[in-house]
Amino acid sequence: MPVNKIHAAIQFAALAHGQQKRKGTEIPYLVHPFEVAQLLTAEGAPEELILAGLLHDTLEDAHIAPEQIEEEFGRAVALLVLSASEDKTKSWEERKAHTVEYLQRDAPYEALLLACADKLSNLRSIAADHESEGEAVWDRFRRGRAQQRWYYAGLLRAFAPLQDTGMYQEFCVLFEEVFGC
Numbered sequence: 509m510p511v512n513k514i515h516a517a518i519q520f521a522a523l524a525h526g527q528q529k530r531k532g533t534e535i536p537y538l539v540h541p542f543e544v545a546q547l548l549t550a551e552g553a554p555e556e557l558i559l560a561g562l563l564h565d566t567l568e569d570a571h572i573a574p575e576q577i578e579e580e581f582g583r584a585v586a587l588l589v590l591s592a593s594e595d596k597t598k599s600w601e602e603r604k605a606h607t608v609e610y611l612q613r614d615a616p617y618e619a620l621l622l623a624c625a626d627k628l629s630n631l632r633s634i635a636a637d638h639e640s641e642g643e644a645v646w647d648r649f650r651r652g653r654a655q656q657r658w659y660y661a662g663l664l665r666a667f668a669p670l671q672d673t674g675m676y677q678e679f680c681v682l683f684e685e686v687f688g689c
């Protein structure tokens with residue numbers, strides 16, 4: 509795998525996310541796409557998927573145009589990043605329902621792997637913050653525990669084709685830890 513492409517994607521994501529922080533924390537945003545790329549690397553993912561992992565939030569959260577990604581990293585990477593991007597003009601319920609439906613019905617296997625790495629990274633931080641802060645963890649999000657449980661349960665169902673992966677197994681454990689009754 510050519511290291512220079514990975515370096516280019518790291519640089520692109522670092523510039524795009526700039527000074528952004530993870531919700532309600534002082535953690536640099538870049539930590540999240542790095543973790544997603546690391547999870548995908550551990551699953552033996554191909555280069556285009558690792559590049560997409562590094563770049564996956566640059567359209568949605570950093571106002572980069574898909575054409576820019578296509579020009580620098582190719583069409584396959586741009587399509588994967590688009591698959592991981594929500595339409596922020598829609599309501600939270602519409603966006604999350606659309607994401608779950610897309611993953612359940614239409615997502616190609618690579619897009620499913622990318623989404624699983626992305627949501628697992630988010631669920632890891634929720635689990636860690638839930639452990640230290642308890643129910644106050646939900647205050648940083650647009651919706652509380654009940655709606656987040658509905659969303660993550662939908663994701664869990666959609667990720668069923670990945671049941672042999674380490675990512676899916678960790679997702680199940682953390683779902684139970686955070687949302688189990």
Ligand SMILES: Nc1nc2c(ncn2[C@@H]2O[C@H](COP(=O)(O)OP(=O)(O)O)[C@@H](OP(=O)(O)OP(=O)(O)O)[C@H]2O)c(=O)[nH]1
Binds near residue numbers: 529531648
């Ligand atoms: N768990 C967690 N999430 C954070 C953190 N910082 C930013 N996020 C983002 O917050 C989103 C969940 O927050 P909400 O308030 O429920 O929803 P919204 O930002 O999409 O409107 C996640 O989106 P998502 O749709 O679930 O995934 P994504 O594809 O946008 O990454 C994730 O991108 C953090 O420290 N922990």
